[in-house]
Amino acid sequence: MRYLLPLILILLAPIAYLNAQPIVGEQPQGIELPMKLEMDELVNMTVLPNGVVKVSEEVKATSTGYLLLKNQYPMPFLFKRFIEMDKTLLEIENMTVNFDDVNKRVTADYVALGMAAKRRGVWELRLEGKPKLTTRTGNTLVFTTNYPLPLGGKKNVIITIHLPEGARDVKVSAEKWYTSIRYTLPGSSENNFLWLAVAGVLGALLVVNLIMKDGLLGLFKRKKGELAPLPS
Numbered sequence: 269m270r271y272l273l274p275l276i277l278i279l280l281a282p283i284a285y286l287n288a289q290p291i292v293g294e295q296p297q298g299i300e301l302p303m304k305l306e307m308d309e310l311v312n313m314t315v316l317p318n319g320v321v322k323v324s325e326e327v328k329a330t331s332t333g334y335l336l337l338k339n340q341y342p343m344p345f346l347f348k349r350f351i352e353m354d355k356t357l358l359e360i361e362n363m364t365v366n367f368d369d370v371n372k373r374v375t376a377d378y379v380a381l382g383m384a385a386k387r388r389g390v391w392e393l394r395l396e397g398k399p400k401l402t403t404r405t406g407n408t409l410v411f412t413t414n415y416p417l418p419l420g421g422k423k424n425v426i427i428t429i430h431l432p433e434g435a436r437d438v439k440v441s442a443e444k445w446y447t448s449i450r451y452t453l454p455g456s457s458e459n460n461f462l463w464l465a466v467a468g469v470l471g472a473l474l475v476v477n478l479i480m481k482d483g484l485l486g487l488f489k490r491k492k493g494e495l496a497p498l499p500s
Contacts, residue, residue, distance in 0.1 A: 306330055307423040308327070308328045309425045310326045310426050310428075311427045312324040312430075313383075314430045315384055317434075321379070321383045321393070322378075322379055323376075323380050324376070325375065325376045326375045328371070329372060330372070337374065345365075347365045347374065348376075351376060355380070358380045359380070359381035363376065363377070363379075364377050364378070392450050397413065407435045408430050409438075410426065410428050411427040412424070412427070413425050431451055435453055
């Protein structure tokens with residue numbers, strides 16, 4: 269899953285270039301010191317039993333970074349459009365975006381379809397990159413990661429994932445391009461599929477048994493070349 273880092277880097281690149289002037293000895297008049305960028309992003313995901321994921325994102329930035337963001341996207345719907353374009357692999361529904369000027373933060377809430385999928389009875393949720401699993405309490409997983417920002421700053425990301433109640437056999441693995449979270453839910457394991465298949469076969473045999481007057485015994489007789497009595 270991609271977050272808001274590409275946007276911030278694009279917005280800050282021109283300012284970083286203008287402010288990153290070489291400093292020799294005392295600072296000349298009219299030249300500002302390079303700004304230090306710090307950013308925190310909190311991502312909260314609640315996974316429903318049907319695989320739908322409710323997502324809440326909160327990005328806190330420095331005063332300069334927040335002003336740049338507001339200048340680039342003065343209206344919430346413009347920022348909403350950016351998020352939808354950034355997450356082309358997902359289907360986004362019911363998105364709301366809010367700018368909090370007092371706390372210098374941006375919040376986005378939406379429903380993501382396609383993040384969690386079931387394959388052969390096992391559910392899998394994928395996160396882009398390789399965040400580190402730092403805490404696990406029951407079915408709540410907390411991942412952390414960070415990205416370098418221009419001029420020595422960094423962006424800290426905390427991802428909290430709440431798996432559905434009853435999720436079991438939870439396994440986290442780092443793949444080549446993403447991190448995989450696999451789990452099963454009651455009634456969705458591969459063993460249940462096997463039992464359904466067996467039940468289907470038994471049901472078919474029962475139907476045959478009801479049709480044939482002699483039941484399954486009549487089928488065995490015919491295989492041996494014996495004549496079974498015709499239905500009356």
